[in-house]
Amino acid sequence: MFWLKTELWTAEVVYTGFGTPMLHGALAVQGGTVVGQGSLEELKARFPQAEVIHKGKALFPPPVNAHTHLDLSLHPLYQGPFSGFIPHVVAHREKRELRAAQRGLEELVQSGVGAFADIVFQDEVMEFLLQESPLPGIAFYEVFAPDPQDAEEMFQKVRAKVEAWRKREGRVRIGLSPHAPYSVSPPLLQKLAHYAHTQGLPLMVHAAESREEVAFLRTGEGPLAGVYRRFSRTPWKAPGLTPVRYLQTLGVLGPDTVLVHGVHVDEEEVRMVADSGSKVVLCPRSNGNLQVGEAPLGLYARHGVELALGTDSRASSPDLDVKNEALSLWGKAEPRLLVRALTRGGYRALGLPTPRLTRGTPISLVHSLL
Template identity: 30%
Template sequence: MTPTPEKIDLLIEARWIATVETDAILHNHAVAVRGGRILDILPAAEARQRYQATEQHRLEQHILIPGLINLHTHAAMTLLRGIADDKPLMEWLQRHIWPAEGALVSAPFVLDGTRLACAEMLRGGITCFNDMYFFPEAAAQAATEFGMRAALGITTLEFPGNYASDADDYIAKGLAAREACRDNPLLSFCLAPHAPYTVSDRTFQRIATLAEQLDLPIHCHIHETRQEVADSLQQHGQRPLARLQALAQLGPGFIGVHAVHLDDSEIRLLADAGCSIAHCPTSNLKLASGIARIAEMDAAGINIGLGTDGAASNNRLDMFGEMRLAALLAKGSSGDAAALPAARALRMATLNGAKALGLDAITGSIARGKQADLCAVSLAELECQPCYDPLSHLIHVAGREQVSHVWAAGNCLLEHKTLRLGKEFRLDASAALWQNKAEVCTGKAHAP
């Protein structure tokens, strides 16, 4: 007697599945989902007999991967995309970005900018992003509207802005936003001191206390430029990482963003402390900050995730581009063609990012019991033929335009390259509105 099939919510069959739990690829397998979690991973033929799904997808020329995790971004800065290209970091910040933000940043700006970012990220297979910006409650609203997972920063600086008056005010408002969002299972928070050159010793000490009391990660720009290091030596008599170590910032919950200019002792320091790095290769190149020593960091055992940075300095929120560029730069800068193979690049864009955020128990890989945060990538196009190694193709051939389906917590957010949510926000119109405001406040007139 044939047993009655077990009822589930979702069954996804794919020609290839990269679980990221191992480097092996599963062929012609299926993922069964119930209640937003992965119930089973098994051969597709067996899955059809064992399960009866409310929603079923057969992806015959696709590779199914975990949803990508953007470990560092400033999501609302999509509205400043391309506003100040071809400038070094400090000129870019001080003369262009900070003045534009001073004129524009508000809760509506962050809401509309993060909505635009969520749409772009979902279309590129990103299901989770780690944000460092202002008005986190507005970013939380946007992420929730699009069904995405987000880690929101309690962004902290010493100087006043449109959001807060001083470091204590930034922290108080960020903690209030965290309290307001505590019942949303898709949202988490990080303490986010902006950078050593914008945060005082006193504030870093308070951040360390809060991180321990609240069990929150610390997300901070670090060693992005040579000038940053030189300025720290002049002002504090030590390099930024040494200062942060003395201020009790470094540990398993620390996410250092960029980390371009590290010496051997600093790589060992980060590895010994169990820190993570958010590697943003495109932004590092575009701002001429340099090339991070990722091959050496990886060899030292540092947990490395990938980020896009903001759209004002990238200018894309494209994790496929970051995976490919990270792999190529690691090979080229180290002189080792075996550095950062495809499986490693995918792990950086998924499970490593989840680990950095303390979310690896629920997302970042395809495993029983984890949330069904998934991305399907079509390899059927002529540009992907022939396909000897689907994992190699994922990193070195495919792009975000090949993403066909995305699920977060088992909910289909992108189907056949079409977003299921967010059409009512008229993102093109809101982007045009903010562009007009930006052009007025910066004195720029862009051709239509």
């Protein structure tokens, strides 16, 4: 008779992809396969001979990188005030190309993610992701058009492209990304949001990232005023609202809307996000490099907002490994919340089912945070 040795893998948080992430949980493993899951005590009673192996901070199914810009993978890393970031991206614009996206996708695959959401700026990168991505996810076509005079023409152009790409959806689906409340004119934001909601297209918008963004929307002042003038002939009329309230009035929020960053929000805005069913992707390391502050995780959690994690691009983050985002917050937030954001929150933001770690799952799908 041949007995496979049983091991009990445990960690601070164990999440099987269903139920709630467990403290003092464990997975029973035989050979290369999961054979059981539950509390460590329960599994010790079921497998009294098994060796207990500590696997660090967390065990979970493949994580999700819910916000990348793969085509910025050849950009140098920017660290400095937020208002310098767009000029930095523009200054190195020749590096924003297909080769960068290919490099980024390789890095993403190597990091072990189960799915991803990317912001796509160029047609050839969209073609590449639709044809070549081995990972499921959403490619959000980015719209950057602050001048209201361009709204109608831009909308027609974007719609034609999106309609053509949608016919070729497979593993990768198409979404729309109006870049941010300060870089897409109000009429265009409204048109894009209405179009997305009626066509069932997911939306991803950078929002409430920096104090500069808040100042520009509320009063029209601050360093973003200068950046805006570089890209628009029409003077800016500040709506006099904070970012999430502004997006709410333009009809951007909704169950298929994902806000990225969400650093500068008050409690009423968090409630608006929760009530609308919008999800929020946090990018803590990028926020650190751009000196914008920290998102209020506890506040989001209290109001039941689904949170996900993303690395953002190589231009504001040192790598594309989303596990490092969770690590950067470890000890600052409830650990089960971070593990959920790393997995289930990400899959929900992308409209995908969360893979499960259960009897028969190969251990190659068990990921850990050390």
